[in-house]
Amino acid sequence: MLSPQPPAATYRIQFNRHFSFAGARTLVPYLQDLGMTELYASPLLKARRGSPHGYDVTDPTSLNPELGSEEDFTALTETLRQHGMGLLLDIVPNHMAAGAENPWWLDTMRNGPGSPYAGFFDIDWNPISPGLAGKVLLPILGEPYGKALENRELTLEATEDGLWIRYFDHRLPLSPGSSGRILAGWSRELAGVQGRPPLPQLTGLLNMLEKPAPDFVHAWVIFWRLYNTYPWIKTFTDHKLDVFNGKKGVPQSFDRLDGLLSEQYSRLAFWRSAREKINYRRFFDVSSLVSLRMEDEKVFEATHSLILNLARSGQVTGLRIDHVDGLRDPYSYLARLQDRLSCRGDLSSFYVVVEKILGDDEDLPTAWPVSGTTGYDFLNTLNGIFVDRCGAAELDRLYTGLTGSGEDFETVVYTQKKRVIAELFAGDTRTLAHRLGRLAEEDRWGREFTLAELEQALVEITARLGVYRTYINDFNVAAQDRFYIEQAAAGGMQGNPSAGPACKFLKRVLLLEFPDYLSPDQRASWLRFTMRWQQFTGPVMAKGCEDTALYMYNRLVSLNEVGGRPGTAGIPVEEFHRRNKIRIERWPCAINATSTHDTKRSEDVRARINVLSEIPAAWERRVERWRQWNDSQKPLLHGRPVPDENTELFIYQTLVGAWPLQEEDMADFGNRLRAYLVKAAREAKVHTSWLYPDPEYESALEKFVTSILEPRDGNLFLQEFTRFQKITAYYGALSSLGQALLKITSPGIPDFYQGTELWNLSLVDPDNRRPVDFKTRVRLLAELKEEDEKAGGGLHLAQTLLSCWPDGRIKLYLIYKALNFRRAHRDLFITGKYIPLAATGHGQEHTCAFARRLESCWSLTVVSLLLAKLQISNRSAHCEDGLPETGFLPGKAWEDSALILPAQSPGRWLNIFTGEVLNANREDGKNTLPLASLFHSLPVALLTSE
Incomplete structure (x- = not known):
């Protein structure tokens, strides 16, 4: 394990043509003010045109021009440097895009095993399927090959850069032998056309093509000039192409094109059936992403040259390795990467994290030269303590x-x-x-x-x-x-x-x-x-668990997360502490994530749904009522109502988690919800799927959701649901504050996905890639900083922000204060001891607390848990139908509870959020802090000994 120079906090940005280097550059001052030390970027190398994510790389030797120029990138990294920040870059060593935009793949399709790039891709050139020796099966056809051919969907076309096979948006190159033979034949015929004066260029072209190793590229340049100069040559060529491409209704007219296609180094196939014969390794089952043979040193050097140069120049200060499990030998790859990095200046401890999903009690191999994972293990542990077991x-x-x-x-x-x-x-x-x-x-x-x-x-x-x-x-x-x-x-x-x-x-x-x-x-x-x-x-595992089972098992979907265990009943606080202690011993600089571009739900959506575990009886009663009220809204498909019980429960939980806080967000919510439910249904693969979509079922599902959300008289469901969700939204928000603080102060490096510094109610991608309103965030933070400075302590500000919690400023304020405290005390949170703390009294089951200590520097993190359940159990609280009232808990809920401090801890503490000074009590030989004082103003507390 490395001893890296880690960031204090990272902020993930999803770059694409709508959010460029220049756009990110304007955010740098804001991110610095927020407390970030690293901009965590999605892949920035050249990708498919219009790529929304950058994981479909087409050229790893250049930056993505859709994001800006090299000068724009340099300006961004220079601005980061000026603000004391670095760039953590996501890279994709496992795969590249399989298409004409990828020059290496294009050359392989043109020249087959003889291409200098053929060994770059994980292709089986001698597969067990007959007829595929020396060929690559390309599953790009939307229907069986014979049908596509005789429907004239496959055509030979002449363009400025040669002869190609066209299939809608796909362009496939002809082999040099096929191209040369066709061009030679056309040239001979053109040279013999009666009534036309001889063209010296045609004679020269024929001589060039009849050589043992003709230069087809040069020959085509000559031919294309003739094609565009002489109308009779253009007419001849266009006619030849038209005849070559066959005539609908005349099957034998396609024989020549069929024969031409059989000569190529690729074989075209129907995407649905080709999965049984495909002979190249893909990213999961995505045929448009071809895996690389990264174990080959030549492949490594070719794909990492730019990345290593950026690291050498200091423009990139850390790397995230995408899908490390796809590599043949992850350890050897990571060792080679660190070896190359250490040879480029003072980079012997370069910061590297890997996207690795760990199972129960599985540990990252300790020999790997990395700083840890990208944080799904932490995410699921943290989320688990907010579920009532x-x-x-x-x-x-x-x-x-x-x-x-x-x-x-x-x-x-x-x-x-x-x-x-x-x-x-x-x-x-x-x-x-x-x-x-x-x-x-x-x-x-x-x-x-x-x-x-x-x-x-x-x-x-x-x-x-x-x-x-x-x-x-x-x-x-x-x-x-x-x-x-x-x-x-x-x-x-x-x-x-x-x-x-x-x-x-x-x-x-x-x-x-x-x-x-x-x-x-x-x-x-x-x-x-x-x-x-x-x-x-x-x-x-990814397709069977992440992309199927997690959409089928809908008991409490807040647990249905990447690397999660939906069948469990949450995680005890003691287990949270145990895992944190292991983390600080083995991986103190791993990423602490709560939302990512791959999470099934944002942290705030999960927090709301978690609340259902605190009110199971009230939830059950409502589900039964809603099912009765909405039964008449279910369309019948083949005699069965849509949705079934499992899907209906999934819908209600999704509504609880994602219901907008602001009225202006309701306009788009219906469209977002319908698109999400169709995707979820296809992933579940029960009634529809990506392989075999059922438009009738999907339409019925959308119709049901539209109907139950219609604001009409007599819609009892909508009336009750809107009241109910206010309760889950409120207590979910309080839990979200606790998650944010625990993420920032636990062992590891806190990471924030774009936009999550305010309430973010996003669902799985592409929903979580929607544009972020950064202008509002920049304005709100500037106002909060000004108010905080004027307040000179923050108690009134904290109370005001909590009372206006739906606007999200309370979350922004908490993150701003905690991150800046962490940045000012980096060593405390990287190398300081982690000391779990217990509480006494009624609140002990509703508290997660720990101390961090480095010599004389101390901090205390104290977070309240399961507040809806605590509110209900509080005798003075008014509960209607098993539901707690919304409103922060009165101090008497904690009046018999105290936090037990370590023996040698200070007696005087400053609350970072409120500016309050708290003095420890001495009871029964122990130093304690009353929980009623700690949670007087906020459901969380961050204390320092300063």
Whole structure:
């Protein structure tokens, strides 16, 4: 593990053609004032035109011109430097865009295995599918090949840069041999046209094309000049193309084009069926993103030259590695990266974090030369302490009774992983099975297995693997990797006895438990197979869990997050502290995230939905009433109402989480909600899917949602829901404040996704990539700074902001104060001790607190939890139908509770948010602070010993 020079806080910006380098530059003073030290940028290298995210890189050797010029980028980084800030850059080593905009891919499609770039891409040039040797299967057709051909959707066209096959927006280059042959034939015919004077250029062109190795590029320049100079040559060429492209209704007229296509280094195929034969590794199942062979040093150098230069110049001060699990050998890649960085000036401890989704109790390999993950592990731990564990258990009963399904989440994941293996990764599975079959043939205990048995074992063990992947890269198998593989194999043998013997053999292969008689080459083949399998398991988990199961299991969807465990009942505070102590020991500079560009819901949406666990009985009563009131609004499709019970519960929770705070945001909410629900339904793959969309179902779903939100007389649901959501919105906001403070002061580097410094009620992408109103944020922060300086302490300001909580300024104020305190005390929060604190009295179950200490410098973080439940339990609180009133808790709710301080802690404390000075009490030999004093004005407190 590195000892990096970390940021104090990062702010993630999603760059695209609508938000450029120049736009980011104007934000730098604001970000500095907010307390940020690093601008955390989405990928900035050249990507597909119009890319909304930058992950579809087309040229890693240049910056994306849609974001601005090199001078604009330099101006941005110089402005960052002037403000004491750096640039944390997201890079994409796993894949590139597969299309004509990518010159390396284009050259590979034109020249096949002979292209100097063919080895850059993870292509199987000798696949098991017949007829694909030396070719790449391109699943770009919207219908079967024969139909597309005879519908004249595939055409040969002549353009300034050569001969191409056109399929709507796709352009595919012809091989040099095909292009040269066609051009030579046209040139001969043109030279022999009667009644036309001879053209010396045509004679020269023919001589050029008849050479053993013709220069087609130069030849085409000559021909294109003739084409645009002589109308009769243009007429001739256009006629030839028209005839070549066939005539609808005359099948034999397409024979020439069919033959031409068969000569190319690519084979075009229907996207839906091609998944069984595709012979290049993709990013998950996205055929338009082709994976790179990053283990090849030439590929590494070619794709990282610009990135390393930016790091050498100091313009980039940190790197985020996207999808590290897609790499063949993540450790070797990261070691090579750090080696190249350390050779470029004083960068021996360059700040690098990896996008890695950890399973339960899984730890990032400690040998990796990185500072940690991008924070999904922290996100789920933090979110879990705001879920009431008793209430979550009651929600189990509601969910089971409503849906009739008793399946736990792990079973759902297993089932859906098997499903996506069959539907999305059939070709990858079959290729792995054939490779395993070759290994079995060389093993006296394995040669009796059929290919079907080996494939079944592959499916079972992959579907039961409890993590995204293992990291075996040599003949030494780490204990953690062995545990997960043995666990998966045992599950496969127990759950599917018929697959038991093959699972046992596969387990031996994956754990490299060789028989003595295998040669060194055969042993190396086992290792190659294992490393290839490791690249396969991550996409299966991502598509089976993240993009299917998380949209199917709807008990409490605030837990349905990347790397989350929706079947759990939250996380005890003690577990939060345990994980934080491990974090400070092993990964003190990992990212602390709460919202990202990939989260299923923003932090504020999750916080609202979490409140339902505090009021399970009231929630259940309302769900039952809403179902009755809305039953008549459900369209019937094939005799069944839409939506079903599971989807209906999902809709109600989504409304609770995302309902706008401001009236002006309601106008667009309906459109956002409908688009989100269609996406969620397709991801769930129950009634519709991306592979097989059902427009009738999707239309019925949209109709239902539109109907229940219509502000008409007699809409009892909408009337009650709007009252109910005010309660969940209020207590969700209080929880969000607690999340923000814990993120800032816990071990790790706090990260803020664009716009989340105010309330942000975004759903999954593309909803969370909507433009951010930065002008308002800049204005509000300037006003808050001025008011804070005038207040000279902040108590009145804090109370005023909390009373006006819907405008979001209270969140902005908290973040501003806490981040600036953290920036002023960097060492305290990076190297200071982490000391969990307990409370006494009734409030002990509603408090999360810890101290940070570095020598004589101390800070205390104190956050209230589950305030809706505490309000209900407070005897003086008025509760209607099991719901708490909205309004900050009176001091008497905490009157018997105190925070127990460490023995050697100071006796005098300053509240950063309110300016109040608190003196510790001495009770029963312990120093304490009354919780009633700590939470007198705000539901959170950040104290310093200064």
